[in-house]
Amino acid sequence: MKRVLITGKTGYIAVSLYNCLKGFPEEYAVETITLRGESWRAEDFSGYDAVVHCAGLAHSRETVENAHLYYEINRDLTVAVAKKAKADGVRQFVFLSSLSVYGMDEGVITPETAPQPKSAYGKSKLEAERALRAMESEEFRVAILRPPMVYGSGCKGNYQMLAKLARRLPAIPSYVNQRSAVSIARLCECIRTVIDDCAGGIFVPQDTAYLCTCAEIRRLAAENGRRPPVTGLLNFGPALLRRFTAKGRKAFGNLTYNEGMMKRALIAASVASHVEQFCMNDAALLRERGFQVELACNYESGSASSREKVNAFLERLDAEGYGHTQIDFDRGASHFGNHLRAYKQLRRLIEQRNYDLIHCHSPIGGAICRAAARGARKHGTRVLYTAHGFHFFTGAPVKNWLLYYPVEKLCARWTDVLITINREDYERAKKKMPARRVEYIPGVGIDLTRFRPGRFSAEELGETRASLGVAEGEKLLLSVGELNRNKDHETVIRALAELDDPRVKYVVCGCGALENELRLLIRRLGLEDRVSLLGYRTDVDRLYASADLFVFPSHREGLPVALMEALASGLPAVCTRIRGNVELTEARAWFPVGDVSACAEKIREYLSGDNGEEVERNLERLRAFDADVVRERMKQIYEACTREGEKP
Secondary structure (H helix, E strand, O other): OEEEEEEOOOOHHHHHHHHHHHOOOOOEEEEEEOOOOOHHHHOOOOOOOEEEEOOOOOOOOOOOOOHHHHHHHHHHHHHHHHHHHHHOOOOEEEEEOOHHHHOOOOEEEOOOOOOOOOOHHHHHHHHHHHHHHHHOEOOEEEEEEOOOEEEOOOOOOHHHHHHHHHHHOOOEEOOOOOEOEEEHHHHHHHHHHHHHHOOOEEEOOOOOOOEOHHHHHHHHHHHOOOOOOEEHHHOHHHHHHHHHOHHHHHHHOOEEEOHHHOEEEEEEEEEHHHHHHHHHHHHHHHHHOOEEEEEEEEOOOOOOOOHHHHHHHHHHHHHHOOEEEEOOOOOOOOOHHHHHHHHHHHHHHHHHHOOOEEEEEOHHHHHHHHHHOHHHHOOOOEEEEEEOOOOOOOOOOHHHHHHHHHHHHHHHOOOOEEEEOOHHHHHHHHHHOOOOEEEEOOOOOEOOOOOOOOOOOHHHHHHHHHHOOOOOOOEEEEEEOOOOOOOOHHHHHHHHHHHOOOOEEEEEEEOOOOHHHHHHHHHHOOOOOOEEEEEOOOOHHHHHHHOOEEEEOOOOOOOOHHHHHHHHOOOOEEEEOOOOHHHHOOHHHEEOOOOHHHHHHHHHHHHHOOOHHHHHHHHHHHHHHEHHHHHHHHHHHHHHHHOOOOOO
C-alpha cells in the first residue's frame, strides 16, 4: 500500500484525486493537507511515499498588482513543500503544472516546442518546474504534469465559461476548432499511474480525441435538457472573437498537443471476438499508462461473435475512446493472398502511426504483425506477442510442427517480449524461441467475484434449469465454446448417445461454422429432446451454477477460459488430457482426445460419484489465475517495456 499526501483541501483536482484514490482502499492510504498559513511546516512527511502538489493559484484575473502572488504561491510555495518532502525522505513529488508554460494561444505543441510562457501564471509554473528538476535524484523522483484544459462535473475556469454559454445561448454556431483537453477522470488515472510507477519526468495527459468548443457547448446544452439550433450563420462570431481578442483565440482557436506528445500503442489480433474476449484488459492497462490505444483486427469477418455483437463492440470502442482499424486478417493458414494483403495494410498503418508499443495476439495475426513491425523496432518500437497456445504442443500432429514451429521461431527474432500462458509453452519458448525475453502469465485471468459458488439462489437456479427443459431429478451437462472441430462437441454428443440415459441432458453455449452439422448429428442420433445448442449467451455465469457437470472435449487449448470459469463456479469438470487443461484439473478428470467411450465413462463416473473434495481443490488452485493476479503481472511487463531507457 502506498501512502499519498495531497496538498490542497478544496481545489477541484485535489478533491477529485482524493476521491479517486479513496476508491482503492487496499492500494492507497491518502490524506490531504492545507498549505494556508504556516502550520504545515511542522507536519512530518516521512511516512508518505508520494506528495501530490495540487495547491496553487489559478483562475484569477491577472493584474500588475497581483502578479507577485503567482510567484509566491505557484513557485516559492511549491519549492518549499518539495524541499520539505525531500528532507523528510518522501520518495516522489508530483507537481501539477500547466499547458500555459508554452505561452501559446494557438498552434501545435510538439516535443521540440520550447516553453515560452507569457502570463505570470505560466511563468511561475515553469520556474517551479525548473527548481524541482534541479532537486531530482534517484532517491527523490519528480513527476511534472502539464495538463491542457481540464473538464468534468463541477470544473471551474474556462470549462465553466462553456457551461454558462450552453445554458444561455439561443443558438449555437457550427464553428469547428481543435483543442487538447483532459477529463478529470482521465487526469486522476494518469496521476495514479505515475504514483504506482514512482515515475519521474514530464507528462502531458490528454484525451484521445481533441475537443471542439462549439461541439462541447452543444453537448453541455443537451445535458441541461436544451436543444438550441445549430447554424453556420453564427460562425462569424467565433471567427471575429478569435481574430481580434486573446480570449477568443483561447476559446475558439486551435491549440493542441501533437499526438507525438502522447505514447501510442497498437493491439492486434486476427478477429474481433478475440480482441473483445482477451485484449481489453491489456488495452485498459496501456491507457492507464498514458497511451493512446488502437485495436486492429478483422471486424468484418471470421469472428466467433455474431454481426450484431461485433457492431455493439465497435460502438463500445467508440464510446470509450479507443481507436479501431480494419485489417483483413484471415484465420486460414493456407490463404497466402489474404495474408499478404493484411501484411501490407498493417505495415502501412505502423509506418503512418509511429507506435511506441505493439502488442499482438493469435498465431496468424501475431506472425503477420511482427513481420510488419520489423522496421519499427529499429526506431525503438517495442513489440510484444502473447501466445494463447502454440499449435506445436506435445502430441500435436506433425503438420503442426512443420508449419507453425518454423514460423514462430522466425517471428520470435522480431519479438521483444514473448508471453506464454501455460507452463508447457513457457518451457519450450525459453529453450527454443530467440525472443529477447520470455515471460509467463497465468492465462488471461478470470473474475472470481463473478464466477464463484453460491452467487445465485436456489430459486434462480431452478428457474434457469426449467428454462433449459431440465426437470427435477435430471442431470445437466454443459459445454461452452465455439462450434468448430477443435472444440469437438461432437464427441460429447456421441458419448451422450452411448450413455443412453434420458435423465442426462446436454447444452452447448457458442456459435460457429459447425452448427448445422451438429444439429444434423443430434437429429440422426435421436437426441433432439436431450441436446440443445444455445448459441451466444450472456448469462454463462448462471449456466455454470445451474449445471451438474462441465464437459470440455477440446483438441487444443492454451489455458482455457471456459474451463477456468466453470471450475471457479464450483462446477466439477471432465476434460481432454491436453496442455492447459492438465494445469487446471486433476488426473481423475481426464479422457483422451476424441475418445467417445472414455468420455461417456467419465461423465457416468462424475454424475454418480462424490466430487466435493475435488471441487474444493479446484477452487483453491484457481486463485492463482484470478484477473487481479494476471493484471498485476501484465502491468509489470508493460512497465519494464516502457520504462525510459530500459531495454526489454
